[in-house]
Amino acid sequence: xxxxxxxxxxxxxxHLQARPAPAGFADGVMRRIEGRKPRRSWRFLWQxxxxxxxxxxxxxxxxxxxxAREHQQRVAGERAREQxxxxxxxxxxxxxxxxxxxxxxxxxxxxxxxxxxxxP
Amino acid sequence: xxDAAQNFRAIVERHQGRVYSIAFRIVGDAGAAEEVAQDVxxxxxxxxxxxxxxxxxxxxxxxxxxxxxxxALRRRAARGDAAAEEYQDGMGxxxxxxxxxxxxxxxxxxxxTLPPAQRSVLxxxxxxxxxxEDIAIEMQMPLATVRSHLxxxxxxxxxxxxxxxxxxxxx
Numbered sequence: 001x002x003x004x005x006x007x008x009x010x011x012x013x014x015h016l017q018a019r020p021a022p023a024g025f026a027d028g029v030m031r032r033i034e035g036r037k038p039r040r041s042w043r044f045l046w047q048x049x050x051x052x053x054x055x056x057x058x059x060x061x062x063x064x065x066x067x068a069r070e071h072q073q074r075v076a077g078e079r080a081r082e083q084x085x086x087x088x089x090x091x092x093x094x095x096x097x098x099x100x101x102x103x104x105x106x107x108x109x110x111x112x113x114x115x116x117x118x119x120p
Numbered sequence: 121x122x123d124a125a126q127n128f129r130a131i132v133e134r135h136q137g138r139v140y141s142i143a144f145r146i147v148g149d150a151g152a153a154e155e156v157a158q159d160v161x162x163x164x165x166x167x168x169x170x171x172x173x174x175x176x177x178x179x180x181x182x183x184x185x186x187x188x189x190x191x192a193l194r195r196r197a198a199r200g201d202a203a204a205e206e207y208q209d210g211m212g213x214x215x216x217x218x219x220x221x222x223x224x225x226x227x228x229x230x231x232x233t234l235p236p237a238q239r240s241v242l243x244x245x246x247x248x249x250x251x252x253e254d255i256a257i258e259m260q261m262p263l264a265t266v267r268s269h270l271x272x273x274x275x276x277x278x279x280x281x282x283x284x285x286x287x288x289x290x291x
Contacts, residue, residue, distance in 0.1 A: 013247075016141075016242075022154055030132070033165055
């Protein structure tokens, strides 16, 4: 809604037209911006493209970290499995040796027992 | 100068009169107004990515210029700046105002005797030619408050102008 102005208000409007800025105003603003440039150089990191790049890098690092941890766990698991198999092999060999020794110790008696003829 | 700097300089040149006038008519001092106006453009340079069109830039500049100029006025008053206090006494135009402001027109001098919030609203209405609804949106102020500032501000200015005219005619 456009509001009507009385004479005094029209006079106000006429007297309050924008004044020109002082001479060299724009030069002063541009000089101050130039002076601030080193501080502003990091601001590009807050631009949308850089924010997305940072998010992508974070996701990639998380995924790669997960894969590396999984790989380490698999390697450790295989190493443990090999150690268990080795232990079982050693145990098996030892048991075989013991079995063999027991068999050897029992053999003469059995052999003797079998060879004695008790028939009249 | 690169393209971005040239584009920004064009924006400064297009709006410098508007921003400087708002600052000058709120702060009441040419040097302080220039500093405030420059600060506003520096702030614009940092915020330009978020502003989508020239209309947004214009509205943003008006709002920030009013706020920064009012802040500067408060800082001057807090420092006990005699001139700033004189402008804010609200009792009428006193001799120091005339002495400090030889380049100001009578209406601008009278405007400086109003409270800062009324000054801002009156400037947006009569310098920037905005409707009260647009002022309410730009200043994020209730429409009733804008209307109240306008009514009281114009009434005060009218009374002061009549008083000044009587004093002038009495010699």
